[in-house]
Amino acid sequence: NAGVTQTPKFQVLKTGQSMTLQCAQDMNHNSMYWYRQDPGMGLRLIYYSASEGTTDKGEVPNGYNVSRLNKREFSLRLESAAPSQTSVYFCASSEEWAGRLSGANVLTFGAGSRLTVL
C-alpha cells in the first residue's frame, strides 16, 4: 500500500541551484497535483495534471515547471531556486480531477518534501 511516494524527503539547496522533486502513485489515479505549504499560508496549488498528457498552472506556478512523465509519475522542477521557495512540498493524486464541480474526489497526499534554499 505505497500510495503516493515522494523523493527526496529533505533537500538543502543554494540560491540558483536546480532540482527536481519526484512523485509516483500506484493507485491508477488519473490526476496529480503539486502543492506547497508555508506557515500561515496553508496549502497552495502549484501545478496540476488532470490527466496523463496535460498539465496546468495552479495558484503559484512561477519559478516551477512540471512533467507528467506517465500516468504514475509527476515531477516538479525548480530551475533556479530562490529562498522564497523554501517550503514543504506535497504531491497528491485523485481518481479524477478534483476541480470538477459535483465531483467528490478525494486527494491522497505523499509524505512531503522539505526544501530549504539558502
Add this chain to the structure above:
Amino acid sequence: RKEVEQDPGPFNVPEGATVAFNCTYSNSASQSFFWYRQDCRKEPKLLMSVYSSGNEDGRFTAQLNRASQYISLLIRDSKLSDSATYLCVVNMYALNFGKGTSLLVTP
C-alpha cells in the same frame, strides 16, 4: 475576502470535551466539501466528506449550511489523539484549502 476561511485557533480543550470548528466559503456555487486532518509535520489525510444532509462518523459530525455558506465539524468526547490541525476544503473549480484550525487536547 478569502475563498475559504477558518479560525486558526489554537483550540485547547480537555479530554472528553466537545469542540466545534466552523469554516466559511465565498463561492455559493461550491459543490463538494471536505475536512482533512493534518498531524504535525505529516501530510493531510481525509477525515470526512461533508454531505448536504450532514454526516456522522463515530465521534465526528460534519454539517453544511449552504444558506450561510459554512461547514462545521463537531468532535465529541475528545481524545488526546485528536490533537492535530483540521483543514477545511471546498471545491470551487479546484480544491481550495483553508489554512487550518489547530486543536490541542490536553489530559
